[in-house]
Amino acid sequence: MPATALDLTHAPDWADLVAAALLGTERRPPGLPAATGALAQRLERLDPTADAEAALLSASALVSLYRRAGWVPAATSPTPFALAPADDRPACTPQAAWHLAQMLAGKHTVALPEWLAALATRQQTPPPELLPALLGYGHTRAGMREAIIPVLGARGRWLASLNPEWDYALLGDQALNDAEITALWETGSQAVRLALLAQVRSRNPAQARDLLLTTWASERADERLALLKTLAEGLSMADEPFLEQVLDDRSERVRKAAAALLTELPASRLVQRMVDRLTPLLHWTPGVGPRLPGVGQIKKPSLEVRLPEECDAAMQRDGIVLKPVSKKLGERAWWLNQMLEVVPPAVWAAAWGATPQEILTAKITKEWRGLLVGSWAEAARRHHDLTWLEVLVDLAQNGEKALSLEELLPALPPARREALVLALLKGGETLHGESPVMAVLRMLPAPWSHELSRALLKVLGQRLRQIDAHLRTDWHLRAALEIFAQRIPADLASEATAQITNEMRELPYWGAAIHEFEELLAFRDEMLRALN
Amino acid sequence: MSSPLTTEQVLALAPDAASAKAGRGLATPRSWVSVGRDAQAVWGECQGSGKTPYQTQIDLRGPAFRCSCPSRKFPCKHGLGLLLLLAAQPDVVAPATPPAWVAEWLASRIQREEQQQRRQAAADDPATAEQRAAKAAKSAAARDAKVQAGIAEVSRWLRDQVREGLAGIPARSPAVFDRMAARMVDAQAPGVARRLREMAAIPASGDGWQGRLLERMARLHLLVEGYTRLDTLSPNEQAEVRQAVGFNQKQEEVLAGAGQRDRWLVLGQVVEDEEPLQVQRTWLWAEAAARPALVLDFAAPGKPFDHSLVPGMQLDAELVFYPGALPLRALVKQADARMPASFFPSSDIHTALGTYAAALARCPWLERYPLTLGPVQLALTHAGWLVCDQAGHSLPLRPQFGRSWELLARSAGQPFSLSGEWDGDWFTPLSAWVGGFVDLVGGVL
Numbered sequence A: 001m002p003a004t005a006l007d008l009t010h011a012p013d014w015a016d017l018v019a020a021a022l023l024g025t026e027r028r029p030p031g032l033p034a035a036t037g038a039l040a041q042r043l044e045r046l047d048p049t050a051d052a053e054a055a056l057l058s059a060s061a062l063v064s065l066y067r068r069a070g071w072v073p074a075a076t077s078p079t080p081f082a083l084a085p086a087d088d089r090p091a092c093t094p095q096a097a098w099h100l101a102q103m104l105a106g107k108h109t110v111a112l113p114e115w116l117a118a119l120a121t122r123q124q125t126p127p128p129e130l131l132p133a134l135l136g137y138g139h140t141r142a143g144m145r146e147a148i149i150p151v152l153g154a155r156g157r158w159l160a161s162l163n164p165e166w167d168y169a170l171l172g173d174q175a176l177n178d179a180e181i182t183a184l185w186e187t188g189s190q191a192v193r194l195a196l197l198a199q200v201r202s203r204n205p206a207q208a209r210d211l212l213l214t215t216w217a218s219e220r221a222d223e224r225l226a227l228l229k230t231l232a233e234g235l236s237m238a239d240e241p242f243l244e245q246v247l248d249d250r251s252e253r254v255r256k257a258a259a260a261l262l263t264e265l266p267a268s269r270l271v272q273r274m275v276d277r278l279t280p281l282l283h284w285t286p287g288v289g290p291r292l293p294g295v296g297q298i299k300k301p302s303l304e305v306r307l308p309e310e311c312d313a314a315m316q317r318d319g320i321v322l323k324p325v326s327k328k329l330g331e332r333a334w335w336l337n338q339m340l341e342v343v344p345p346a347v348w349a350a351a352w353g354a355t356p357q358e359i360l361t362a363k364i365t366k367e368w369r370g371l372l373v374g375s376w377a378e379a380a381r382r383h384h385d386l387t388w389l390e391v392l393v394d395l396a397q398n399g400e401k402a403l404s405l406e407e408l409l410p411a412l413p414p415a416r417r418e419a420l421v422l423a424l425l426k427g428g429e430t431l432h433g434e435s436p437v438m439a440v441l442r443m444l445p446a447p448w449s450h451e452l453s454r455a456l457l458k459v460l461g462q463r464l465r466q467i468d469a470h471l472r473t474d475w476h477l478r479a480a481l482e483i484f485a486q487r488i489p490a491d492l493a494s495e496a497t498a499q500i501t502n503e504m505r506e507l508p509y510w511g512a513a514i515h516e517f518e519e520l521l522a523f524r525d526e527m528l529r530a531l532n
Numbered sequence B: 001m002s003s004p005l006t007t008e009q010v011l012a013l014a015p016d017a018a019s020a021k022a023g024r025g026l027a028t029p030r031s032w033v034s035v036g037r038d039a040q041a042v043w044g045e046c047q048g049s050g051k052t053p054y055q056t057q058i059d060l061r062g063p064a065f066r067c068s069c070p071s072r073k074f075p076c077k078h079g080l081g082l083l084l085l086l087a088a089q090p091d092v093v094a095p096a097t098p099p100a101w102v103a104e105w106l107a108s109r110i111q112r113e114e115q116q117q118r119r120q121a122a123a124d125d126p127a128t129a130e131q132r133a134a135k136a137a138k139s140a141a142a143r144d145a146k147v148q149a150g151i152a153e154v155s156r157w158l159r160d161q162v163r164e165g166l167a168g169i170p171a172r173s174p175a176v177f178d179r180m181a182a183r184m185v186d187a188q189a190p191g192v193a194r195r196l197r198e199m200a201a202i203p204a205s206g207d208g209w210q211g212r213l214l215e216r217m218a219r220l221h222l223l224v225e226g227y228t229r230l231d232t233l234s235p236n237e238q239a240e241v242r243q244a245v246g247f248n249q250k251q252e253e254v255l256a257g258a259g260q261r262d263r264w265l266v267l268g269q270v271v272e273d274e275e276p277l278q279v280q281r282t283w284l285w286a287e288a289a290a291r292p293a294l295v296l297d298f299a300a301p302g303k304p305f306d307h308s309l310v311p312g313m314q315l316d317a318e319l320v321f322y323p324g325a326l327p328l329r330a331l332v333k334q335a336d337a338r339m340p341a342s343f344f345p346s347s348d349i350h351t352a353l354g355t356y357a358a359a360l361a362r363c364p365w366l367e368r369y370p371l372t373l374g375p376v377q378l379a380l381t382h383a384g385w386l387v388c389d390q391a392g393h394s395l396p397l398r399p400q401f402g403r404s405w406e407l408l409a410r411s412a413g414q415p416f417s418l419s420g421e422w423d424g425d426w427f428t429p430l431s432a433w434v435g436g437f438v439d440l441v442g443g444v445l
Helices: A012-023 A037-044 A052-070 A096-105 A109-121 A128-140 A142-151 A153-160 A163-170 A178-187 A190-203 A203-217 A221-233 A237-246 A250-263 A269-281 A311-318 A329-343 A346-352 A356-360 A366-382 A386-399 A405-412 A413-425 A438-441 A450-466 A475-487 A489-499 A511-529 B007-012 B017-026 B076-087 B100-123 B126-164 B166-172 B175-186 B191-199 B209-228 B235-245 B251-256 B349-362 B404-413
Strands: A282-285 A302-305 B032-037 B041-046 B054-059 B064-067 B262-272 B277-286 B292-299 B313-321 B330-340 B369-381 B384-389 B395-397 B415-421 B427-433 B437-439
Touching: A012 A052, A012 B166, A012 B209, A037 A052, A037 A386, A052 B126, A052 B349, A096 A109, A096 A128, A096 A511, A096 B017, A109 A142, A109 A475, A109 A511, A109 B292, A109 B330, A128 A142, A128 A153, A128 A163, A128 B404, A142 A163, A142 B064, A153 A163, A153 B404, A178 A190, A178 A203, A190 A203, A203 A221, A203 A237, A203 A405, A221 A237, A221 A250, A250 B076, A250 B191, A269 A282, A269 A329, A302 A366, A311 B175, A346 A356, A356 A366, A356 A386, A356 B017, A366 A386, A366 A405, A405 A413, A405 A438, A413 A438, A413 B126, A450 A475, A450 A489, A475 B191, A489 A511, A489 B017, B007 B017, B007 B076, B007 B437, B017 B076, B017 B175, B032 B076, B041 B076, B041 B100, B041 B166, B054 B076, B054 B100, B064 B076, B064 B175, B064 B330, B100 B126, B126 B175, B126 B191, B126 B209, B126 B277, B166 B175, B166 B209, B175 B191, B191 B209, B251 B313, B251 B330, B251 B415, B262 B292, B262 B415, B262 B427, B277 B369, B277 B415, B292 B313, B292 B330, B330 B415, B349 B369, B349 B384, B349 B415, B369 B395, B369 B427, B404 B415
Parallel strands: none
Antiparallel strands: A282 A302, B032 B041, B041 B054, B054 B064, B262 B277, B262 B313, B277 B292, B313 B330, B369 B384, B369 B415, B384 B395, B415 B427, B427 B437
């Protein structure tokens, strides 16, 4: 029980009365407390010898009331909070605030990142009364912090400085000077330091690395891991010497993280070591004869593959995992797969004087073809090699089993991605939960273009009009409705609703999902309009 | 025409948080097939899950609600949603002629009001009044006898506890209190029963329970003594004692008394369980007389409370106080203009505690008293939140109050005015004035 304003237990006369009541008058007749003035006059009228119980109860009533009425708080209050700085940007309209309140209360919360981004673009803030709830939301959901920080404004940052749970927001989105950076780096909480490092890194990658080096040796393993991961942004060969050292870190997870970062750098020593290890294992034989479209060469180029004999300490230092994660691959194939994924595929094209098409369609030991194509796909993704990716997409569309379009897609530029999905949608296939386009749509991040969304709405409407047994159990498609409602541009809400008939709304099993689909789209539309 | 309610005021009408949330969801034009309003009423048709839309109508004078939906909540989410829509987007709800289903309801309401007035006139007829008075006197005498016996019993019980010592109570709690409380319900002394029930939680409430329990028991002893010597007290003191024991004065009798006309601000409204009923406490403040008033309303769980007093609203009204040594509980006799609050009372903590002490001196059974503080600021210590005034005095905020950060965010650290209930230990905020009226009962979301 926290201390209350009136602590009667420590008053001597009151404590005597309590002690007497606890013990009971039959064990010891009570005395009356000493008092002066009006209270004394009242107490004198009580007679403990004649009626001990009544005297004790009456005295207790008098003394407790007397003290309660006369209590005054001590005039040594703690200092109230410092004043907030002047607001630096206007608050959003009450209607927009209401949308925020609804999302924070759990309704259509999936739309919160979009709302926050729109608010930030308009240079507005939430109204003050919702700032604590928003800051609290970011406290429990670290993934939301990046979206929350830019809308807080001066008032929000001031609040964040008063509650340790909200210190992640302290940095705000303004650049700090060197002295402020050093001070925060040395004294901030883990969340603050992480955010600080990310912020410095985005402005000046070298400064962030130097900052990290000042305390690297004294950080705990989990902190080293988290801090190291912030180097993924702005990664360059300038970081390579440091990362190469971290390959000898005490913690295995930190070593692995450093290796993962080095594999992103094609010129790193780690990647070069992988090339050296792989070169004797891959033997390329060029084709014979001219390359003519539709005819083929007299003899196709071929690739012979040998598996590595062992996974030595040096390989493991470079991040190669000894035991396969799945049972599909044997140990040695698994080592080969990991090494291939690290090397930019362009290295092989250059070494063998061959094009990606030639390499990917070459004659390869049948057993290892899938492994190689899959590994190259990962390498092309990792090193953003668009030439290779295009050839791989082409292969995937032509039925290459080792490849899946939805895995290649995220690595492509947005416009190219859209074009591919659009072509699939317009392909005329009936939409169902297992359609290839569904997997691709799930991987396609917002924002979706109007063209793509309209094409999707059209095929979706067509599908929902054919009410058959398969539709009733197509829970993949039903579940995807929520994703569609999040990513279709909100201003298409009325067009989406136009595709929905009352019959669909009353479908058993589908009705509720369709209702939510319409609701979420309409809510997003309304919430974005309210910000304009 | 009646002034439309603000969003906060409408939300204060919600029977529970779920209804408030559902109502907010419906406060958008696309939920409504049609909406309209005139000087007296607002109405709309809301598309629910069924084929025919629900017909929702609200008489703004009350506000009184009616909806064709099957919900047992009152007011239902549709009524709340419609009022919220009116508050947030008044342009959407355009003036119109009421459709038949609205006009009929309004007409029937007016008819009912007239009937009630006729019945009242008949009741005021001297012959029937005499008959009723004789009957009432008989049943009052019977109750007095019952209560007297009950009071004698609780007096003996209190003495027994003190004779045997409070140390043995935790082993017998809460049964020892509950049994006695049930006896007092039978004895028709509900005020005594409630005090006994509230004691039941104290032995398990942690450090210092002994002092807290003794204080409650001593206060009940004082009530018992007062009732036993009722004849020796002044009429006002008698009324105070009888009210604390649980005698309820008839509303008509109270309303017959002289009223206090003033501009009254509704400071706040709290709903609490008071077995087997729920009680709604509405605190008001008179601008000119600078005094508080408390309007109580009782309802069975799930049944609607009176919604005519909305926090943040001020009304030119005549209130009649129940007779007593400390006139605090009151009834609204007549209310004219209602409008959003334009003033907010405030005093420093020392002065406010002076009024509390004076009130306690008049009515020792006072459980809580409204304080209106300002200019004040908030402070946070290891022991919890405090409200501090310019003189450096402070009161602790009740730990369960969950909106301190929000209040701080609104105030930006600047001084503001704050009203709340003071129970001698904790200050529980009701409302604040931070650039405008803020209702602090319930949650922000």
